[in-house]
Amino acid sequence: MNRKLTCIECPRGCLLMVEKTEGVDREGGELRVSGNACPKGIDYGRQEVLRPMRMLTSTVRTDDCEFPRLPVRLSAEIPKERIFDCMKEINRITVVGRKKPGDVLVQNIGGLGVDLIASGGLRNER
Amino acid sequence: MKTEYDVIVIGSGPAGMAAAVSASDAGASVCLVEREEKMGGILKQCIHDGFGLIRFEEKLSGPEYAWRYEQMVDSRDIDFLNLTFLTGLEPPSPPGSMEGSAIPEKGRWFRLNFISSVRGVFSLKAASIVTAMGCRERTDRQIFLHGSRPAGIFTAGQAQDFINLKGLMPGRRPVILGSGDIGLIMARRFTLEGAKVSGVYEIGPRPSGLTRNVVQCLEDFDIPLYLNSTVTEVHGKDRIEAVTVCRLGGLGQPDPETAELVECDSLILSVGLIPENDILTPLEIEMDPVTRGPAVDQNMQTSISGIYSCGNALHVSDLVDYVSESGYKAGFAAACSVHTKYQMETELIPIESRGNLQYIMPQRLSLRSSEVLSEKAVPVFFRPLIPADEALLVISSGEQEIYRRKLRYLKPSEMQRVEVDFFNSDRINEPVIVELKTPAAGTGNE
Ligand SMILES: Cc1cc2nc3c(=O)[nH]c(=O)nc-3n(C[C@H](O)[C@H](O)[C@H](O)COP(=O)(O)OP(=O)(O)OC[C@H]3O[C@@H](n4cnc5c(N)ncnc54)[C@H](O)[C@@H]3O)c2cc1C
Numbered sequence: 125m126n127r128k129l130t131c132i133e134c135p136r137g138c139l140l141m142v143e144k145t146e147g148v149d150r151e152g153g154e155l156r157v158s159g160n161a162c163p164k165g166i167d168y169g170r171q172e173v174l175r176p177m178r179m180l181t182s183t184v185r186t187d188d189c190e191f192p193r194l195p196v197r198l199s200a201e202i203p204k205e206r207i208f209d210c211m212k213e214i215n216r217i218t219v220v221g222r223k224k225p226g227d228v229l230v231q232n233i234g235g236l237g238v239d240l241i242a243s244g245g246l247r248n249e250r
Numbered sequence: 251m252k253t254e255y256d257v258i259v260i261g262s263g264p265a266g267m268a269a270a271v272s273a274s275d276a277g278a279s280v281c282l283v284e285r286e287e288k289m290g291g292i293l294k295q296c297i298h299d300g301f302g303l304i305r306f307e308e309k310l311s312g313p314e315y316a317w318r319y320e321q322m323v324d325s326r327d328i329d330f331l332n333l334t335f336l337t338g339l340e341p342p343s344p345p346g347s348m349e350g351s352a353i354p355e356k357g358r359w360f361r362l363n364f365i366s367s368v369r370g371v372f373s374l375k376a377a378s379i380v381t382a383m384g385c386r387e388r389t390d391r392q393i394f395l396h397g398s399r400p401a402g403i404f405t406a407g408q409a410q411d412f413i414n415l416k417g418l419m420p421g422r423r424p425v426i427l428g429s430g431d432i433g434l435i436m437a438r439r440f441t442l443e444g445a446k447v448s449g450v451y452e453i454g455p456r457p458s459g460l461t462r463n464v465v466q467c468l469e470d471f472d473i474p475l476y477l478n479s480t481v482t483e484v485h486g487k488d489r490i491e492a493v494t495v496c497r498l499g500g501l502g503q504p505d506p507e508t509a510e511l512v513e514c515d516s517l518i519l520s521v522g523l524i525p526e527n528d529i530l531t532p533l534e535i536e537m538d539p540v541t542r543g544p545a546v547d548q549n550m551q552t553s554i555s556g557i558y559s560c561g562n563a564l565h566v567s568d569l570v571d572y573v574s575e576s577g578y579k580a581g582f583a584a585a586c587s588v589h590t591k592y593q594m595e596t597e598l599i600p601i602e603s604r605g606n607l608q609y610i611m612p613q614r615l616s617l618r619s620s621e622v623l624s625e626k627a628v629p630v631f632f633r634p635l636i637p638a639d640e641a642l643l644v645i646s647s648g649e650q651e652i653y654r655r656k657l658r659y660l661k662p663s664e665m666q667r668v669e670v671d672f673f674n675s676d677r678i679n680e681p682v683i684v685e686l687k688t689p690a691a692g693t694g695n696e
């Protein structure tokens with residue numbers, strides 16, 4: 125199995141080719157990365173094929189009619205394929221009361237081992 | 251509340267907040283004016299992360315970045331006027347006609363006219379002004395688009411405001427026209443909220459947004475990007491139902507042979523940003539025709555002494571860190587200009603661009619200010635015209651070479667910043683020439 129992807133670790137944007145040899149298990153590391161102009165590309169290519177991780181940011185409903193949404197984020201990146209599961213959880217929530225960036229809204233959201241935290245303020249009157 | 255300030259800052263986005271903080275720290279009395287309810291500017295709706303890598307060495311979301319600056323403003327003696335719109339700006343009357351200026355040693359007063367939902371119509375006086383009004387989006391009227399005008403056409407920023415601040419979906423099957431960063435980010439945002447993005451259509455040969463956004467906003471979600479393609483017609487009576495898309499033919503015109511109908515319920519435009527400077531038009535401030543912001547010196551002072559410009563109103567940036575940096579500089583210089591005798595009208599050296607450069611900012615160098623403000627290296631910003639894998643940046647004045655550096659992998663979508671020490675070498679007497687030499691047009695590795 126081969127995959128082409130663009131390295132985004134620096135502005136050069138190398139076009140990487142990641143080749144996976146038959147019969148090697150997921151974590152085996154038998155991945156050949158080519159097209160990279162520096163070693164960072166190898167790590168990036170491996171990570172993207174084995175276990176791509178992403179940050180997720182979104183908003184949640186509030187009970188404040190003037191500011192009906194509060195921006196939120198995760199405390200750390202999660203596996204890419206869990207993004208939509210996580211969105212489902214996020215869209216179930218309504219926050220009430222005063223919030224500031226960093227406040228934990230849901231611990232261990234969706235059992236992913238990361239927290240959902242506020243990334244903006246709500247009712248932080250001046 | 252006072253009616254006279256050393257420095258009045260217009261706009262409380264990241265540029266204006268930084269300007270207010272630095273002007274206050276430099277000892278000026280400061281008023282920060284904002285037409286919206288809260289500080290933060292456009293950052294309030296930019297909920298994605300990636301802000302502040304340089305300034306805070308962290309990947310913050312837009313609201314988090316704004317919040318940090320809001321804390322800095324709040325903890326200082328800065329008057330914040332919200333829900334207040336600047337409607338006019340009157341320069342000081344010429345020295346002769348001044349009937350005994352209030353505080354002569356402070357120079358002359360600008361008069362600023364405002365309208366506010368709380369205080370009605372009123373005006374304030376300021377010794378210097380920092381304009382930080384941000385930018386606005388180009389709309390369908392400014393790009394050439396045939397067809398009727400049904401509902402469902404939004405700019406990417408409007409869509410961002412609807413979804414992220416109001417919690418409303420502008421459409422379920424959007425087509426995105428233009429591949430600017432906001433458009434790419436909104437493609438992902440629509441998808442996360444369950445919409446199906448039919449595609450992103452870009453008229454140019456390469457995406458205008460950052461590669462990172464192409465990868466993480468489009469490729470991650472299998473959203474197709476069509477280059478050299480554009481929307482030529484909008485269909486639908488009351489609500490948009492479909493668009494016609496065409497590929498560009500040999501002459502760079504849409505080729506009707508390639509016309510294709512794409513069903514959609516909304517069209518999202520991400521076709522560029524324009525610095526917001528209408529308020530300066532009557533003053534006939536010198537503008538840079540490329541950046542569409544004022545031409546400034548290294549302290550962000552415009553052609554009118556006492557008026558400074560920063561942030562996206564000065565030139566559209568892709569990194570908020572640079573926006574804040576320009577705010578700091580503008581605020582500091584605005585404060586210093588009140589308390590010192592520093593005047594910029596004298597000894598301005600123009601900075602000119604040559605070679606593969608779209609523009610260069612600052613557009614001139616003020617020599618006198620460097621003595622007063624004891625400046626060291628000056629940040630110089632530019633964008634290349636075309637991608638270049640390798641380039642040589644040479645800055646000179648007359649016979650004197652001031653700076654030389656090899657640069658790699660330049661793209662028009664990524665603004666460049668270099669620091670140049672103009673004041674270490676011999677005194678500069680002739681125009682500064684900035685040249686970006688590219689051996690052969692690079693591919694940018696696309
Ligand atoms: C719709 C949109 C979306 C963007 N999204 C992104 C993004 O996702 N990522 C990114 O890196 N960059 C984004 N940008 C670029 C972003 O604008 C900059 O990174 C940065 O926020 C600009 O800061 P600023 O302070 O110059 O302007 P702004 O943040 O735009 O702040 C300008 C402020 O001035 C106020 N103002 C304007 N005129 C007046 C007046 N006459 N009187 C009183 N107040 C006034 C406005 O209300 C606003 O609060 C976006 C820009 C736009 C227009």
Ligand code: SF4
Pocket residue numbers: 131132133134135136137138159160161162163164165166168
């Ligand atoms: S492989 Fe190295 S040089 Fe190429 S894009 Fe990645 S980090 Fe940059």
